[in-house]
Every structure is written in C-alpha cells, then in structure tokens.
Amino acid sequence: MPMSEEERRLLKELELGLIADDPHLAMELLSGYPSRRIPPGLVPGCLVCLLAFAIVAAGIGSQELAAVVVGAMLLVLGGCLLLNRPATGRGTQRGKATG
Template identity: 60%
Template sequence: MPMSDEERRLLKEMELGLIADDPHLAMELLSGYPARRFPAGLFPGTLAALIGVVLIVAGAGLPAPGAVVLGILLLGLGTCLLLGPTVLARSQGRQSTG
C-alpha cells in the first residue's frame, strides 16, 4: 500500500526535524553504520578492576600483603583501561596548550 502525499510530507518533516535536533544521530542513521556505544576497554577494564577489588578484600582479611599489592595494581590497570582514552586525550590537550 503506497503512502499518501500527506504521509510523505509528514515523514519528510520528521526527517528534517531529526536532522535539525540531532545532526550526529541523523548522519549515523543515514550512513547505516552505528557508532560504538561502549569503549573498547570496557569488558577487560571492568574485569581487572573487579578482580583487583576481590584481591584487596581477600588480602586484607588474610596475612597476604602480596595479594593487596596485586589487587591495587589490577584495580589501577582496570581504571586505566576504562578511562584511558579520555584521560590520555585530556593530558595531551593540556600539554599542547601549555
């Protein structure tokens, strides 16, 4: 069943409204290639941070200072993987302007 002229006009108005409201989303939808919604280091960073927290808690309850140190290192690694590109871009921006 073909669209009526009124339906075509409304669809065109909605399309133009989307382009005006959110041009980035409109270009993403028109290209057919959606942008990645999650950073690349989300899964490994979260896993490393969680293992680090478990090691810190387990090491604090046991006489195992090595587990606490390893846990802190893994927690730091996980944080760097999660926030790495953002933090790196900010620090490079400060260096180039200063």
C-alpha cells in the same frame, strides 16, 4: 497500505528535524554503518575490576594486607578506566568559552 501525502510530509519533516538536531546520528543512520557501541574503556576497566576483586578476596582469605591494598588500588584504577569516557560531542562542548 500506502502512506498518504500528509504522512509522507510528516515523515519528511521528522527526517529534516533529525538532521538539523543531530547530524552525526543522521549520517550514521543514513550510511548504514553504526558507530562503535562499546565505549573504549569498558572492557579494560571491567577486566581490571575483576582482577582487583580476585586479589582483594585472596588477600582477605590469606589475611595478607599487602594484597588487599594492591587490590584496592587496582579497583580504583579499574573504576577510573570505566568512568573516563570521552565527550561524544552531542550536546556538549568542552573547552569552548561562552559569551
């Protein structure tokens, strides 16, 4: 079933609104090449956290305090890698003075 003129007009308005609101997303959709979906620190952060959990578990099992401390420090490092994501630029402007 073909679209009516009213539906075409509304679709064009939505498209122009998207371009005005989020030009980065609009260009990504129009180009056909989506941006990277996995955040940069996700894989290393997960791997470090998994390693840290294994070290903590081994340290608790063997009652080795040094292994538990090292595992806890690695767990903090993994958490920092997971949470340290760069600003995407969508709706955020860091470092710019207001006024």
